[in-house]
Amino acid sequence: MASRIDVSIEHKNSPPEPGGSKKHPNTCPKCNSHYRDDELAANLRVCAQCDYHFPVGALERIEQLLDKDSFIEEAADLRSADPLGFFDLRSYKDRIAEAELKTGLGDAMLMGQGKIEGLDFQLTVMDFSFMAGSMGSVVGEKFAQACERAIERKVPLISVNASGGARMQEGILSLMQVPKTVCAVENMRDAGIPFISVLTHPTTAGLLASFATLGDITIAEPGTLMCFTGPRVVQQTVREDLPDDFGLAESNYRFGHLDAIVQRRELKTTLAKLLRLFGHVG
Amino acid sequence: MASRIDVSIEHKNSPPEPGGSKKHPNTCPKCNSHYRDDELAANLRVCAQCDYHFPVGALERIEQLLDKDSFIEEAADLRSADPLGFFDLRSYKDRIAEAELKTGLGDAMLMGQGKIEGLDFQLTVMDFSFMAGSMGSVVGEKFAQACERAIERKVPLISVNASGGARMQEGILSLMQVPKTVCAVENMRDAGIPFISVLTHPTTAGLLASFATLGDITIAEPGTLMCFTGPRVVQQTVREDLPDDFGLAESNYRFGHLDAIVQRRELKTTLAKLLRLFGHVG
């Protein structure tokens, strides 16, 4: 039975570090500029030199995007159980507890109500630092509830995504979050509720095969890795060099999978515009 | 105004003759076998040596496919007017009269009721020998009426197509037959009426951009040229050699545009099967 094994899926689909070796998190992996934390935060975690978009956690994302104090969290108490009794070097339960301690989040998604320029909407925001943003029961459930709340409240849903894929520790039930969230989106469609999907680095695997690609509008930040299978696995399969921008937002845009690539500094105004457009219907 | 000009569009989209020079119509352009007319008719106008599918006129097609004496023609009296007063070497009116004399048909499409293996359906069959199967008001009108009849009679529509494209002599009204037939198909769809489109050599241009590609099921005979733009024009545009099977059913099948390529000798049984399948619904 599920024996002692090391589950290092946290970075399964994260891209290879440009420089090769691990750098300080405030050092730009593209141009090596280094920033104080407050400098970086003030610039929305975008490198002032080269425009590289550093990762943004869920709480900071909410701060960046939403009207001040407008976020009202919902379903905050949801926590995963451990259906497989999964145990590698540590038990799944311990891993969740650790992730919660590290991030201050209950799982890889925050869900609730929010406003941008006074316009009301439902929001989900993912955090890659919580177990690689993997989608287990809690992420699936929060997203489904977000759709239901958007329907009840007759407001659009904005989903800011970042995920390495499935929460393997929940086995097949993790896979079931994929159709579960698809069904939730379909209910929302039937109710005529707008859905805007924002892809941030990285949004991969199960998330791309479910709600992240089902938006009325789908936009991404520059440099977002968005692929169903990560570059390493594809490289191992095809045994040839991948294009430089394989799986990145930039190539996905060329191949027709994105409505727009939006700079982080323009994300809020873009979302405001979309909320206005989807707000007043002829 | 429309001065004396020669309109030789009859073979606008017909393929280049394989041998180069004109051959006797009963000589196989692929393998040069020659047949008596009754031999060829007995073999459904398929070359016994190399399987080349000779063109089949509308009346002979009906004989090949339908239960004996089951065809009841409808809208037989429809004839085109001459909205542009079009005159090249001959007037459009004269051209129609000539085509009628040559083919015994009133225009490039026959329409009516028919049966295969006792199963009732509505039928349209085109004839390339009538002004290159071009779609003018009459073809558009007959097809639209066929859709309406299929809805009234609650039977599937089978359309056997062959066309060089627009009836240029009718100008923009010829183009309007394209959306007109699309709308007719959509009405049929709303009514849940099955539509089977059979493409025969050649089915091109306006027909491909309208009803011919809108079947629930789309099948073609081997060797059917089916392209929106003919090979010559494409070749002139891109100025490079085209693939050998450019625009043919065989390449369209590979590229995902056909449900099946059906040998002429299997066409009747295939249609019978489809009529059975679309007949008894769960």
Next chain:
Amino acid sequence: MSGELELKLRDRLAKLKRLHLPGGGMSNEVRRIEQQLEEMGNGDERDEDEIWRSVEFARHPERPYTLDYVERLIGDWIELHGDRARMDDPAIVSGLGSFADRTVAVIGHQKGRGDAVQRVKRNFGMSNPEGYRKAMRVMEIAERHGFPVITFVDTPGAYPGVAAEQHGQGGALAASQATMARLTVPTVACVIGEGGSGGAIALALANRVLMQQFAIYSVISPEGCASILWRDAGQARKAAAAFRPDAVHCLELGVIDGIIPEPKDGAHTDFDEAAKLLGKSLRSALDELKKMNGKELRRDRRARFRSYGVFAS
């Protein structure tokens, strides 16, 4: 010459003829207007020069294109890209924006202006099937959310390329029309330049079809026609005169519902004025369609196209 009075008379005439279809009546006014037009020296016949001027203006390299009108008429514009399968085709643009106090979807052919690079990038407004698939995707967004759809038609035709054929150009053109036929939102198409054959009609199966004064709309390009007629594309002018792709002729045949006036010497001479005139016509077409619900809009649209055809009696 098409003066403003003439355009007004022709619009009125076309409307009357449309109303006329179901039963009798109104024929007196029809006759009266026809007579007036003839007296103005604008009967049925337009001379070769007039028709060729439309062809030249319709293709003028400085003529305003879809995005020029979007820039001037549409607020909160956000362009939407991609077919979600293979590419983003720059020869068709699509997006959402606000117009006349509501949200609309705008879809149009887009030519490149200026140097060869720009023109090639937009493929001279000749879309691949992927462009039409992008258009359908945006139409479906509009349908889901009740946004009216405005299309701008301006293409020499669908691109006659090898990959275009391989990826199903004909089927995409048909599917785009089928999608337009299914919509339950109001749709208005404007031919703003070249309305070239299947590539044009794929975006023109709308409740109302308008045409700018110097735009053209035809089943084949003058050159294409000429090269079939005389195997000589140079005879385009003569061919155009035979086909009469000009707005007045299209209105006479009932193929369009109205002619949108342009600045006297063509839209290219004054983008702002051209946009203003276009916007006015668009707005009134949309207002007119407000009276119909979804089912009626769909029925109206299909009935409109069902009616085309001329038969010997």
Next chain:
Amino acid sequence: MSGELELKLRDRLAKLKRLHLPGGGMSNEVRRIEQQLEEMGNGDERDEDEIWRSVEFARHPERPYTLDYVERLIGDWIELHGDRARMDDPAIVSGLGSFADRTVAVIGHQKGRGDAVQRVKRNFGMSNPEGYRKAMRVMEIAERHGFPVITFVDTPGAYPGVAAEQHGQGGALAASQATMARLTVPTVACVIGEGGSGGAIALALANRVLMQQFAIYSVISPEGCASILWRDAGQARKAAAAFRPDAVHCLELGVIDGIIPEPKDGAHTDFDEAAKLLGKSLRSALDELKKMNGKELRRDRRARFRSYGVFAS
């Protein structure tokens, strides 16, 4: 070992648990069956060997594939090809035929049997996005004409290729599920071999999900899992034991509705018998769904998938 009695008990148990969801009751019988299973030495735990046997059987090169079942179960079969945009993907087959006196649409992953050429031709049952787009197209035909949809799931996963990614693998998998979620016809999915992750679920969002006795269904392949867990795909056996992709485990979790028995030594030992058993289960699943109308079918399907998730209380 999973005897026939055990499978029956487990099916019954799963059904009771499903019925159980809304309110109380039935818990006595649930407990009784659970006890009986335990007494048979078949409690919750299945050993590594048993699980690995499922993995081996599910991937056995002689295991029957979709077209083997079609050949034995479906009358008047006509295969439908192509996505109408880019290609006909041979890793997914689809078509219409008759089954149990009605017309059905059948869609399934298809592996190649025999030599390498055949296996490569079918890409080992790993579809490109075009395969899923073909599937959607056929689902839409079924929807328009009221044909039930039967899917056969048998794939290691969606193909991890460069072009597959470029053409939108993730989006196609999502869209296929969305299409299935929208259908108003009865849908039954059968996992007949490997039910590998996103590639599997894209064809499995059905009203009833059945699984053959020795099929597997999981979020990741045993090798994929092992190479992540130990960076050593050779540890697949151990990984499978951790994930338990076998039918019994899936039934216990409520992920499937029933287990379809196979011939004693696996479906590969007797295609005809395997088909007979599969046909029987399929027929009764479809019969069960007859009671629901279109709206109910859609609601049932979405409610089913809505329910998955385990939470700490």
